[in-house]
Amino acid sequence: MRRSGTIIIRGIVQGVGFRPFVYAKAREFGITGTVKNLGSEVEIHASGERFEEFLEAVSRGTPLSRIDSVDVYNLRDGQETAGFTILESGRGSLTGFIPADVAICDECIADIFAPGGRYEGYWATSCVNCGPRYSIITDVPYDRERTSMAEFPLCPACQSEYSDPSSRRHHAQTIACAACGPRLSLLRADGRPVAAEDPIREAAALLDEGSIVAIRGIGGFHIACIEEAAEELKSRLGRTEQPLAVMAEPEEVERIAVVSPDDRRILHSRERPIVVLEKRDPESHRTISRLHTIGCMLPYTGLHYLLFAHLDHRLLVMTSANLPGYPMITDLESALERLPRQVDCILTHNRRIVNRCDDSVVRDGCIIRLSRGLAPKREAIDLGDACILGVGPELNSNISVYKNGFCITSPHIGNVRNPQTLAYLTETVEKIGKLTDARYDMVVHDLHPQFLSTRYAREVAEANGAELLAVQHHRAHIAAATREECVGIAIDGVGYGDDGTVWGGEVFAGEVPHLERVAHLEVVPMPGGDLATRFPERMLYGILPTAEIRGLLASRGWSDMELAVLAKQVERGLNVAATSSTGRVLDAASALLGICRERTYDGEPAMELESEAYGGRASVWDLEFRQDGGCEVLSTRSLLAEAYRRMVAGERVADIAASIQFNLARGITTMAVRAAEERGIPRVVLSGGVAYNRAIRETIGAGVMAAGLEFIVSREYPLGDGCISFGQVVYGGSMRE
C-alpha cells in the first residue's frame, strides 16, 4: 500500500474547480502536501495513511473536468510537507486546454435570490462550477490574472471566500460581488445613460413596454424584445423572414413547443444551447418563426434570471447582434456605432469579452452551431505527431487545431466571405494557436481555389513552412463522422467537386483518406450560378426546362424577356454551373410548389418546404437510376416532373412536399445500401446540412437499418459545415500516416 506519491492528472483540469476539489479531498482523507495547476495537468504531492483512498477520490474529478490519464510516481526528497497547500500555477503542456463557458449553477441562482445574502441581485454571480470561462481568458493556465476579471480586485469578503477551503468559491477565478465585481449600466442607443437605480429592473420595464434592447451577455451582444415587438425588430434588422430564437423559462418552453426527454436534457444542460423544437401549434408564433419549429433556450446567466424575475412577459425574442454570417458584436463601442437605429437602449456591463462566443444551436440532438458551452471543443484522437490546422470551408465556418493526440475546434466563426469574418477567422487561429502553442506542420483547406479561407491557408502554410493540403468538402463531412470503412452520404448545399462541378448529393465508399465517389444525384444546370441559389425558380427551370415551367413562371410575373434570357442560358450553357446538390433540388421543389420564391437567409426554401411537408402525407413514387462514369445516379428531373404532374392534377401541396422529401431520401438510401452491399461494408454514415431535416434523416436511417447496416449520424460535430475544419484535420492526419 502506498502512503505517498506525486499524482499527475491530465485532461481538462483548468477552470473546473480542480485544485479546491483536491484540497477538500486532502482534508477529508488527512493528506498533507501540495497541488499545482500546470495548464493541462494538475500535479499533486501527497502523503498520508489514506493515500490510496485519496487517489481514488481525486481520480474521479469534478463535474466539469475531463480526465484523460492519472499517473503516480514516487515522491522525491523534500517534496513532503506539513499541511496541504494550493501552489501558484506553472506553465506545463497545453493539450488539456480550457473549458468552455458554463451556465450559472442552481446554487448560484439560489444565492442571487437569497434575501439579504451577499449575492442578492448580483448579475455576475458565479462559482467554481459555473460562469464564463473561454469568453474571458487571455492566456493559460486559467487564473484570474489571465482573464478579463483581473481588472476587478477582490473585496475583503470575496477574498475570504476565495481562500476558504470549505466554500464553493474556494479558488473560483470568476468570484465577484456587487461591491467589487463588474457592473451593469443602461444606456440609450446614443450612449447617454438612463438614470436607473436598478438597470435590470429598468430594462425589464422597457422590454415589457415593447422597446428593443441590446443586452451584453457572456460572449457578445444579443438584441431582445417581447413577442409583440418581433415584427418591428425584424424590420429594423432587415431580416423579415429569418426565424428568431426565444429565451424563456422551462414552463413557457413546454407550453409553446413539444419537448422530448432528450430535448429537455439538452435544454437544461450546463451548455444551455438554443434547442430547435416543434411548435405545439405549427401556425403559432409566426412573427418569431414562420416554420413549424422554434428555437428555444433557457436563461443561462444571473443577468437573464434577474431579467425574467422583473419581466411581466414570459418570453423574450433573442437574436445575436450581427448580420447573419458576420461576427457577433462584443464591445460597447461597436454596439453604439452599429446599433443606434436598431435598438432603443443597451444594457451593458464593464467586463471585457476577450473571446467572442455565439449561442450554440441543437436540433434533435444534432449540433447545428457549435459555439458557447460546446466550444472550444476538444476531441481525443490519434492523428500522429504532426501539428495540423484546418481552416474550414466558406460558410458556417470554424477552425480546428490538432496537436499531440487532441483536436481543438473553435466556436462558430461565420461566413468567411467578407473582410470582417476573415479577420475573425485569423484572430481565432492566432488565439487557439497561442493557447495550444501550435507550430503547424500541415494546413488543410477546402478544394475551392477562390475561397478567402483557401488563400488564408496558403499564407499560414508559407509562414510556418508547412505542407498545404486541399480536401474536397464532402469528403471532409464524412471524415468528421468516422474514420472507419463506410459508405458516406453527404447531402448538402454546395461544395466544390473533384471535377470542378458543384457537388452536394454524394455517396462515397471506402476509408478516410480513400473515399471514392460511387453515386450522386443527377447533375443539373444552375442557371446564373449563385443567382440560382437566391432565386430558386431559376433552379427549377434548370432542372425542368420545359414550356410548362416557362408558363408557370410567366403566370407568376416573369416577363417574356426574363424567360427568354433564362431559356437561352440553359439551352446554351452560358453562365451555368453544373450541380448535384441536394439543397438545390429541394430549393427547386420549394419554388415549384410556390412555397419560397426568393431565398433571404441560408437554407430558407428547403426549410420552408420541410415545414410544408410536416403537415403532409408522402406516397411512393417511381425512382429512376442510371450509370454515369462509374457512378450510380438518381434522376432528380424525374422526381420534379412527377411533382409537377401531381401539382397540375390538384394534389395537396403538403402531400407533394412530403413525397419529394421522402422519395429523394429513398433514392439516396437505395444507392447507399447498394454501394455498401456490393462492397461488403457494414455501415452507412450521413452528414451534410440537409441531414438536419428530420423527415429526410429518418427516412434514410430507417432504410439503412432495414438493410441490416449500421447507421451513423454524428452527435459530436455539426452535420452542416461546422464539421468541415475537423474533417479537414482528420483527413490531413490520415494522409500523413
Ligand SMILES: [Zn+2]
Ligand atoms: Zn455556481
Ligand SMILES: [Zn+2]
Ligand atoms: Zn466582492
